[in-house]
Amino acid sequence: MSSWLRQHWQTFGLTLARLARNPLATLLNVTVIGVALALPLGGYMLLQNLGSVTRQVTGNPQVSLFLAADAGKADIAALEARLKQISGLRAVRFISREQALEGLKRSENMADVIATLQTNPLPDAFVLETGGGAAELERLERELKALPKVAHVQLDSAWVKRLETLIKLGRTTVLILATLLASGLVAVTFNTIRLQILTQKDEIEVSKLIGATDAFIRRPFFHLGLILGALGGLAALAIVYLCRFILNQSILELAQLYGSGFRLGFFGVSDCLALLAFAAFLGWLGAYMSVSRHLADIEPR
């Protein structure tokens, strides 16, 4: 076991040294992988931020419940009791038709119009604060419409659904982009490893002749793929971080105009580590495919 670990450790060191000996080629490879990964990663970051903004804005979507004109005091009290039992409602506020009319009178444009009215045309209403997303709101709407003496249910946040759909579309786009570019990454490492195998053809042949196992010969190429993938992932994170930094300069100015302190957030440590692991895995996969395909061709004669 310790000998196995030592061999891996030695191979790892030798692979790093080999990469360091060709800094330009290494840099180019890492840049290609980094840029390829940075595109979906950047999209993902923007979506995450957009998601958190929507949650803030639509944290408490309101639902207005207008009562039938013939609803009496007893009906209202009964309804209020029913509403308080419904799950998913954070606050229930009653606005009587008189209160509503008073409110309208206070707003400048409406005062004149109100003054000409003989009777109060407004219905009694409940304003409900909810906490759920679009699906939750829809369920609530059906439930509320079924209540007695309810004339109309007004969701003042139909646009929440539109925004959520839009974000979903964005997610799908990023997923497609990520899949495409991940295959690109595998192809890049595949080719890099192929070239490396060709460069080391003599060494591989001699090693086979003097008793190296296939596992031993493959090992450095797996390490190479893994390291290239991980370095590429690191480059992608750096690129996205830099872009975020630049974007935030402009976003801050814009946000200040709206009196908001909004800035783009970055990924957490676990997200970063997951990305590095994923990139390393893709590098390994490319190496694995390349080694399986090309190493058997080098058989001593």
Add this chain to the structure above:
Amino acid sequence: MISFSQVRKSYRGGHEALAELSFSIESGELVFITGRSGAGKSTLLKLIPAIERPTSGTVLVNGQNIGSMRRPAIPYLRRNLGLIFQDQKLLYDRSVFDNVMLPLAFTGHAHKDAARRARAALDKVGLLAREKANPITLSGGEQQRLCIARAVVNRPSILLADEPTASLDSASAAEVMEMFRSFNQVGVTVLIATHDDALVQRLNPRVLALKQGRLAS
């Protein structure tokens, strides 16, 4: 230790390199394989480390049947053999020392132990002073000695050499032959393919003379 019985080897296209070849070599022997180019010397040597497999017949090396040996077992067979190739197969991207270190990389030796063994092997062939040099800067005789050092660093029980003196002047050739003899004297079985009859006669060893893939004598 090595035994061929009724071995036939034909290549694709119908060329028959060996035909009905039978002989056996005991542990500790020094054997020369002679014959003109194309007589099958190289093919014979390639059958022992399973670089080639026999078309029919049986090749036994240390009791293992080469013809039926599975691929994953081959590296372990080769580690017990010291191979010296006609085209040397030295690596010119690394030092003399690192060339000798190569066979020790996958046998699980600690680096210190491996380095000690490599220097001992280089010392035996008189190249210790050149350990940092690139093999390309060595003379023909020195390169051949480097090949020998790489072949013996794992202390194999069998040494196989294909035309080890072909490109050497007579003084260097004699030196190299003397080395093979000294390895043989400490118990290593040595097989050398050569077309240099003068060299063979001087040592007076056992000779397997090949002619068109068969034993001539």
